[in-house]
Amino acid sequence: MTPERGRVLVVDDDRTNRMMVTYRLEINGIHAEAAESGHQALGIMRTETFDIVLLDILMPQMDGYTTLELMKSDPALRDTPVVMISQLDDMDSVVRCLELGAEDYLPKPLNSLLLMARINGILLRKRLMDMEEDCDTHLGVLIEALNSENDAFDPEPLRSIAGRDDRLGECARAVQRIIPAVSRRSHP
Known part of the structure; x- marks a missing residue:
């Protein structure tokens, strides 16, 4: 079995549709749960x-x-x-869904290839946004360390960043080396 690549909630009152979509997602490594109504979906x-x-x-x-x-x-x-799914095949329905904040609209019966392309696109965009948020958080920690007074420097928040095998990790390791050296020079 492939590792889980995302979590999707399938909301459809038709049991057969729920099962088919859930199965399609699961065989593509996406964890899928199902709800048979809007009320149940909101609760989940x-x-x-x-x-x-x-x-x-x-x-x-x-x-x-x-x-x-x-x-x-x-x-x-x-x-x-x-992503809204429906047998309704009219432009007013599509526009209404998008105006209400839906990411996308797919007609029933669902085309498996189109469904997976849309799901994969949304999951990729989410991963990229998560990576950007993670990077921004780590940059904030680095900036705080660089702005700290020599006596107030706490190396602990940099430890997890310094363990990364990327440019952020490299930067954190450099800050870990530089700040104590600057502190020793300013306090002989």
């Missing part, structure tokens, strides 16, 4: 984190539009990309 999303939500539009009780609106109004859920 409040306890688990997902990289993407595949959300059917036509469902009883709470349709996909309402579920999407509730997700986008919830600060804990609003940043989760949503």
